[in-house]
Amino acid sequence: MKVLALVNEKGGAGKSTAAINIACAMHRQGKSVVLIDADPQGTARDWREASPSGLNLPPVVALDRPELLISSIKTLAAEFAVIDTPAKAEKMSASVIRIADVAIIPVQPSGADVWASAAAVKLIQAKKDLGGAIDAAFLATRISSNTKLSKQILSGEWNEYGLDMLDTAISNRVAYAQALTEGMSIYETRDGEAKGEIDLILQELEVAGWL
Ligand SMILES: Nc1ncnc2c1ncn2[C@@H]1O[C@H](COP(=O)(O)OP(=O)(O)OP(=O)(O)O)[C@@H](O)[C@H]1O
Numbered sequence: 001m002k003v004l005a006l007v008n009e010k011g012g013a014g015k016s017t018a019a020i021n022i023a024c025a026m027h028r029q030g031k032s033v034v035l036i037d038a039d040p041q042g043t044a045r046d047w048r049e050a051s052p053s054g055l056n057l058p059p060v061v062a063l064d065r066p067e068l069l070i071s072s073i074k075t076l077a078a079e080f081a082v083i084d085t086p087a088k089a090e091k092m093s094a095s096v097i098r099i100a101d102v103a104i105i106p107v108q109p110s111g112a113d114v115w116a117s118a119a120a121v122k123l124i125q126a127k128k129d130l131g132g133a134i135d136a137a138f139l140a141t142r143i144s145s146n147t148k149l150s151k152q153i154l155s156g157e158w159n160e161y162g163l164d165m166l167d168t169a170i171s172n173r174v175a176y177a178q179a180l181t182e183g184m185s186i187y188e189t190r191d192g193e194a195k196g197e198i199d200l201i202l203q204e205l206e207v208a209g210w211l
């Protein structure tokens, strides 16, 4: 099983939104994928509970205790696991990074988000230092292309962390919040540009050999 995790200790960074839409995109491509809700807050579970019946969505499994996650993830039959990680949960973040093959750190264009991402970078670096294999990158989220902060984050000038950022960013679009609220993915909305963003993220991960 290949494990892709969305991590950032910062609350509201866009982890659940990215995890849900990436898992849905993979599922739509015919990949065998399970979305793991590692957050006791249960956003991914609530999202799935809110889903209208008949939609073609991936299964969601709750593994929201660190030990349980590590012991149980291997028992899942899927080819891919996408983990939605909680904020402010050091032990869970460490467990997620331990089992992740790929870590994506969503980061919004603000100092608070950038600074908070350091904790995830540290965990990734610690795994690498111990000889562990993990591919990792930032993912700029909630971008508004006309703002200075968005331009700054997209230019990479803030990035002193030694990790690349994905070329594709997730823009600030009401469709993401609307879809999440209605238990859908971005693919069930009419926002073609948002669908294009998630498509490109998947393409980038595939080209990098991370999926
Ligand atoms: N690209 C976006 N455009 C518009 N709204 C967004 C976008 N990404 C996230 N949001 C909204 O921002 C809020 C936080 O997003 P989300 O739940 O994905 O973050 P999170 O990192 O999972 O938060 P938490 O740390 O609480 O788990 C939600 O209300 C979500 O709908």
Ligand SMILES: [Mg+2]
Residues within 6 Å of the ligand: 015, 016, 017, 039, 043, 084, 085, 086
């Ligand atoms: Mg969340």
